[in-house]
Amino acid sequence: MANLAAIIPAAKARLEVHRVDIYTPGPHELLLKNEVIAFNLVEAKIAKLGAIPLQYPAILGSTLAGTVEAVGPQVKGFQVGDRVAFLKKFGVAGNQYGAYQRYVLIDSVMASKIPDGVDSAVPASLMMNLVSVVGLFSGRLGLERPRFDDPAPAKAVNVLVYGGSSSFGGLSVQYLSQAGYAVTTTSSPQQHGFVSKLGATTVIDHTLEPEALIDELVAAGPYKIVVDTISLPNTIAVTSRVLAAQGGGSLYAMQPAFGPESLPDGVKRVFEAWPNSLYEEKNHDLREWVLQTYLPDGISLGAITSLPIEKVSGGLNGINTALDRIHKGTGRVRLITDPWE
Structure with missing residues (x-):
């Protein structure tokens, strides 16, 4: 089992695909086999403009969906084999948490189980903006x-x-x-x-x-x-x-x-x-509601309408193309890719 990641080596540089470690989840973390990367405008601004200071080399990406490979010792409510969508907390440091790779560590408190029969690309594409x-x-x-x-x-x-x-x-x-x-x-x-x-x-x-x-x-x-x-x-x-x-x-x-x-x-x-407001203690119930009820039920019931989803070919090697397109403007479409392609 090997992990590959699309890495940005320096500010405003093109991303390069390299082999990286397989991570071990911490107490409240899940190791996810990443199956859908959903792209966001802020990531293009970081990659193309250096809009946010980072420690390089860096693995970007905030939204993804995949299958749980390993469960941290204090995690409750998740098990190996669960399909989940996830949004990384803004400001979290560490390349193990970047979405542009095949295996990713995620914080279990912001993971949402994907209902049976639902294409993982749908909640992945919704996660950033809906939350x-x-x-x-x-x-x-x-x-x-x-x-x-x-x-x-x-x-x-x-x-x-x-x-x-x-x-x-x-x-x-x-x-x-x-x-x-x-x-x-x-x-x-x-x-x-x-x-x-x-x-x-x-x-x-x-x-x-x-x-x-x-x-x-x-x-x-x-x-x-x-x-x-x-x-x-x-x-x-x-x-x-x-x-x-x-x-x-x-x-x-x-x-x-x-x-x-x-x-x-x-x-x-x-x-x-x-x-990030959903991480505040006063919003604990609200966070659980959006992840456990509003997102999965809204998708299953057809009560949440997403923009059309378009898959960018090339997997990790196609991420530069995806970021180029987002930076120029994609119109009414959400871009995703499969990191295993």
């Missing part, structure tokens, strides 16, 4: 969680989710609408129907000229919460002005500002690694 959605809206902002067995009553609370046809945006629309919140969002005209089916109350054309778009968004408010799921300079310029028009406040973003930015008075961009 982020729950971590932001319920873990950090205290909003109610949805239930599948009892539809939530409508609430007189309007939330703006800019970018409803993105992965994070679409999952946000579903989560909030399932919990009874009114959701205003944006999409292109071609995706209007798709976003509406996810549960959006109001969908506004993001291809409008900026001033017209801002006017439409302001008219559909006010909003209790404003989230910019795209978080690029051109979208922040719009969402920050919408927030300023209702007196300012926190603009929740999916990434930090990577350069100087000027926001309207009273508006503050707020970013953190949203899944």
Whole structure:
């Protein structure tokens, strides 16, 4: 049994495939035979731009799915042969935890069992953004969680989710609408129907000229919460002005500002690694619910809609291609690969 990994040797370098150790799980860890790597935008920014300082050589990657090969001595609820999906905690150091390899150590507290009959690629592709959605809206902002067995009553609370046809945006629309919140969002005209089916109350054309778009968004408010799921300079310029028009406040973003930015008075961009809120003691039950109930049941019941999944060929050798594509923009598709290919 050998382990291979795609390693980035230095900042902004191309990844290289090398043989690495097989790891032994610690007390609360699982050794996973990695069968699906799901790629995320932040990984492309790290690899291509050196956006986050790392100790090199490094093994990147945060989301994966596979089969449990070994179980740490204090782990409960998992056994060899279980299929699980996993999201690595932001900031965890150690190449043994990077997803871009065939065998990976994972923390059992953020592992979610995959239901029988479900393609492992589906929860792997959802894991990063779905856990982020729950971590932001319920873990950090205290909003109610949805239930599948009892539809939530409508609430007189309007939330703006800019970018409803993105992965994070679409999952946000579903989560909030399932919990009874009114959701205003944006999409292109071609995706209007798709976003509406996810549960959006109001969908506004993001291809409008900026001033017209801002006017439409302001008219559909006010909003209790404003989230910019795209978080690029051109979208922040719009969402920050919408927030300023209702007196300012926190603009929740999916990434930090990577350069100087000027926001309207009273508006503050707020970013953190949203899944990390689920590690807090006060959110212990919420973390267990999303991993043990919301994710597996939502997939099995068809209540969680994912973006189309596309497999990148070449396995570990194809990771550079995947990161190149993500960095350039993949549109409405989630990229995965099989590290054993």
